[in-house]
């Protein structure tokens with residue numbers, strides 16, 4: 213397979229022509245990063261593995277992995293073959309059982325921790341998190357949630373309640389939720405230093421909950437490893453303390469693994485790194501190789517509590533339809549057959565080594581964080597003051613893209629999340645492009 217190749221600085225003329233017309237009709241609220249793509253977005257027309265081609269003939273390495281969705285890359289032959297069988301057979305009826313869905317349920321039962329034995333399928337992450345919140349309120353008859361600064365759980369009105377900071381501002385008031393600092397050691401919200409802090413942030417959560425929420429908290433919604441908020445990995449011991457507090461206070465644990473689940477961090481679920489046993493799990497970004505299919509998994513007594521467990525209480529129009537089921541089955545089987553979690557761990561070793569070397573050479577890299585195939589660089593104007601440098605991130609993302617590397621840029625952080633099966637040679641090539649982009653800006 214060839215590497216990246218740029219024949220015309222993106223966006224090329226063909227991309228621009230399509231965009232000039234499309235932008236008259238499409239909302240400007242898209243996720244296309246116009247700071248990075250100042251003249252307009254690129255129009256992609258083809259993908260193969262971890263490579264993407266645009267309509268102008270440029271080829272890019274996709275270190276965004278779609279948007280962390282393309283766990284097996286684009287158009288993996290085995291996934292295409294299995295999916296195509298279903299495409300020719302049956303697309304959609306509604307919630308009726310199918311042999312394939314039963315097969316998928318049995319696979320999921322094997323992947324999830326003991327005690328998590330009931331599932332419902334959805335199409336998008338936000339609706340899956342909302343479903344988890346509804347299941348939790350049905351079971352506990354309590355209506356507040358704990359969530360973390362910099363956590364991201366969706367853009368619907370319900371999920372905005374628990375993460376208004378990241379992208380949900382300006383849409384009016386939110387329902388009650390106790391939002392607490394996450395363990396972001398690089399920029400501790402409490403101004404402390406690990407390990408001397410003795411995880412004061414975890415104790416602070418107890419205070420915040422007792423002070424703000426009395427005894428009306430149904431659940432804590434958390435990303436064991438924060439993804440969109442900047443790949444933030446809590447230090448050892450943090451989750452133990454927080455989980456213990458939740459257990460003592462009958463607060464359910466909703467692990468939002470929409471982004472970090474399905475092998476992204478080198479384990480099937482990111483909570484496995486910390487020994488957490490959640491009551492409900494949401495996951496699925498990487499479960500359909502780009503086809504929308506998400507899961508809410510939980511303990512039976514929670515998933516069957518009324519009204520969530522009443523007929524129609526948990527279901528949607530498209531959730532778990534025949535195509536979604538086929539995409540999930542094909543993806544999960546292929547991930548296992550090709551040991552993609554092992555490859556994600558190898559990606560992690562290479563990324564960790566090379567990104568830290570880059571940090572040694574470029575003073576505007578303040579922090580390097582990651583696990584498996586999920587990494588971030590945080591840019592600063594000054595290493596001592598840690599003043600954020602969002603424009604640097606923007607420029608690095610643009611420079612890298614112009615040389616054939618697609619990344620995800622947000623605020624001061626550049627995120628790298630290639631498909632789990634990206635060959636190590638291609639990871640090295642992508643990192644070469646990133647290194648050159650950093651060098652140019654340096």
Ligand SMILES: Cc1ncc(COP(=O)(O)O)c(C=O)c1O
Nearest residue numbers: 336337338364365366468470471
């Ligand atoms: C952890 C997490 N939860 C929920 C969501 C929302 O998913 P969706 O955009 O499919 O609604 C995201 C999206 O990135 C996410 O990262």
